[in-house]
Amino acid sequence: MKHYSQEYKQSVIAKMVPPHNRRVSELADEMGISQQTLYSWRKKARKEGQVVPGDGKSSAQWSSADKFAVVLETAAMNEAELSEYCRSKGLYPEQVAEWKASCMQANASTQEITKANRVQAKQDEKRIKKLESELRRKDKALAETAALLVLQKKARAPLGGERGRLIPHCLRCEAVKLIDEAVASGARQAKACEILGISARTLQRWKSSGDISTDGRPDAIRPTPSNSLTKEEKQQVLDTLNAPDFANMPPSQVVPRLADDGVYLCSESSMYRILHEAKQQNHRGRSKAPEPKPASTHCADGPNQVWCWDITWLPGPAKGVHFYLYLMLDIFSRKIVGWEIHKQELADHASRLLRKACMKESTVTSPSPLVLHSDNGSPMKGSSMLETMYNLGVVSSFNRPRVSNDNAYAESIFRTCKYRPDYPYQGFEDIKQAREWVLKFVSWYNHEHRHSGIKFVTPHQRHTGQDEQVLASRTKIYEKAKLQNPERWSGNTRDWSRTEQVWLNPNDERAKLDRAI
Structure with missing residues (x-):
C-alpha cells in the first residue's frame, strides 16, 4: 500500500x-x-x-x-x-x-418562530382572499363574455344606427328577450345593449310601461308645414325643369340660370326633393356616379397663377386609332387657356401649345411666376417642354409618383368634355372634325357653362372679374324673394359669395379647414 x-x-x-x-x-x-x-x-x-x-x-x-x-x-x-x-x-x-x-x-426561540408564523399566516390569508376575489371577478368576466358571444350569434342584425332611427316592434321584442337571456347568463345590461347597438336608456324606455312599447311615429298625424310649397307651385317647378331649355340640366344648373333671368321658384334642394317625389331624379347619361375629387397643391387667388394640363385620347374613325387632345386650364377661373389636337404625343407639341397660351394670356408680365401642374408623362417631362418652361419663367409641378389623381382639374374637364350629349363617342371621322367639335366645346365651356366650382358663373366671367357683379345680382334676387315669403326661409339665403382662393392638392390641415368652412 x-x-x-x-x-x-x-x-x-x-x-x-x-x-x-x-x-x-x-x-x-x-x-x-x-x-x-x-x-x-x-x-x-x-x-x-x-x-x-x-x-x-x-x-x-x-x-x-x-x-x-x-x-x-x-x-x-x-x-x-x-x-x-x-x-x-x-x-x-x-x-x-x-x-x-x-x-x-x-436557532431562534420558539416564541419568535411562532410570532413569525402568525405574521406569515395573516399575509397568506390576505393573499388567498385577494386571489379568490380575483378568481370570482375573472369567472364573472368569463361568464359575461360567453353570454355576449351567444347574444351576438343569436342577434339577426345590430339595431344601431343614427339617433332617432325607427325600430319595428317585432325587433324590439326580440332584442328585449335576447338582452334578458344575456343578463341571466351573467352579462351586464349595458354591455348587452351595446352588442345590439342600442343604449340602456333606450331599453329602459321600451319597458317603462310594463309591456314593450311600439314606435308611434309611423301612425302619427303631422300637420302640413305652413311654409311648404303648394301643389301648384310644385307642378310649376316640375314644368320648368322639364321645359326644353332645361331638359338636359340638373337643378344645380337650372337655379343659377333662373336667377340670371330674375326668376326664383324654390331652393336647389327643394328642386331635388320635388324630383325625388315625382321619381324623376335618376342618373342619366353614360357617366358613373360622381366621386369626390382630391383638392389642390398650390393656391391661386387670381387668374394666370396656377395652370394644369394633360393629354387625353379622342376616338378616331377605327378601333385603335386615336387623336390626342392637349388642353391647358386655369384652376382659378376654370378657363381653357389653350388646346390643340395632334396625331401623336410629343413634347414639341406641348411646348408649342404652352408658348401660344403664355403669349395669349400675357403671363410674362404677371407679378408672380406661373405654376404649371401635370402628371409624369413623357410629353410633360420632355427636354423641349422643360426648356420652354425655363425660358418662359414657368414653374413646373408634377403628380406624386404612382398617384393618378393629383391632377383632378384636368381629369374633371375631360370628363365634362366626353360626357356632353353631342360628344361623338363612336369616333371622329378625321382630325378636322375633332378640331371643329373641340372648338365648339371650348366656346361653350368658357362662355356658357356655369361651373359649380366657381359659384355657377362662366369661366370667362370669372377670368375677367365679371363674376363679382353677377353674384351680387343673384344675392339681391334671393334677398328680395325672402322678403316676399319669409316663412319659407329657416335661415340665411343661398350663399352666392365669391370663392377667393382655389387650392391644388392642399395639405391635411388645409383640407380639414376647407371642409369645416
Whole structure:
C-alpha cells in the first residue's frame, strides 16, 4: 500500500477547497490516486472543521454543513478580514451574511418562530382572499363574455344606427328577450345593449310601461308645414325643369340660370326633393356616379397663377386609332387657356401649345411666376417642354409618383368634355372634325357653362372679374324673394359669395379647414 506524506495530502485537499472546488474524479485521474482514498482524506478534513465542498459545486450548491463551517470561521473577523477571506474562497460577503442570518434564524426561540408564523399566516390569508376575489371577478368576466358571444350569434342584425332611427316592434321584442337571456347568463345590461347597438336608456324606455312599447311615429298625424310649397307651385317647378331649355340640366344648373333671368321658384334642394317625389331624379347619361375629387397643391387667388394640363385620347374613325387632345386650364377661373389636337404625343407639341397660351394670356408680365401642374408623362417631362418652361419663367409641378389623381382639374374637364350629349363617342371621322367639335366645346365651356366650382358663373366671367357683379345680382334676387315669403326661409339665403382662393392638392390641415368652412 502506497504511503503519502502529510504535506502532499494537504496539497491535494487544498485543491478540493474553495476557490478551486475540484472534483474527486478529476483529481483521481490527474494525481493517480484512487477516488476512495481522496474521499477518505476529504472526510477527515471535514471532521477537522475545514470547508471542503468538493465535486465542483458552486457556493449556492454547498451543503448546510459547509455553509455553517464558513460562518464559524468568519464569526470573529472584521470587515477587512472578511473581505480578504471571501476573495480567497471565491465568495461574496453578502453570501456569508445571508448564511449567518439563516443560522441565527434556525436557532431562534420558539416564541419568535411562532410570532413569525402568525405574521406569515395573516399575509397568506390576505393573499388567498385577494386571489379568490380575483378568481370570482375573472369567472364573472368569463361568464359575461360567453353570454355576449351567444347574444351576438343569436342577434339577426345590430339595431344601431343614427339617433332617432325607427325600430319595428317585432325587433324590439326580440332584442328585449335576447338582452334578458344575456343578463341571466351573467352579462351586464349595458354591455348587452351595446352588442345590439342600442343604449340602456333606450331599453329602459321600451319597458317603462310594463309591456314593450311600439314606435308611434309611423301612425302619427303631422300637420302640413305652413311654409311648404303648394301643389301648384310644385307642378310649376316640375314644368320648368322639364321645359326644353332645361331638359338636359340638373337643378344645380337650372337655379343659377333662373336667377340670371330674375326668376326664383324654390331652393336647389327643394328642386331635388320635388324630383325625388315625382321619381324623376335618376342618373342619366353614360357617366358613373360622381366621386369626390382630391383638392389642390398650390393656391391661386387670381387668374394666370396656377395652370394644369394633360393629354387625353379622342376616338378616331377605327378601333385603335386615336387623336390626342392637349388642353391647358386655369384652376382659378376654370378657363381653357389653350388646346390643340395632334396625331401623336410629343413634347414639341406641348411646348408649342404652352408658348401660344403664355403669349395669349400675357403671363410674362404677371407679378408672380406661373405654376404649371401635370402628371409624369413623357410629353410633360420632355427636354423641349422643360426648356420652354425655363425660358418662359414657368414653374413646373408634377403628380406624386404612382398617384393618378393629383391632377383632378384636368381629369374633371375631360370628363365634362366626353360626357356632353353631342360628344361623338363612336369616333371622329378625321382630325378636322375633332378640331371643329373641340372648338365648339371650348366656346361653350368658357362662355356658357356655369361651373359649380366657381359659384355657377362662366369661366370667362370669372377670368375677367365679371363674376363679382353677377353674384351680387343673384344675392339681391334671393334677398328680395325672402322678403316676399319669409316663412319659407329657416335661415340665411343661398350663399352666392365669391370663392377667393382655389387650392391644388392642399395639405391635411388645409383640407380639414376647407371642409369645416
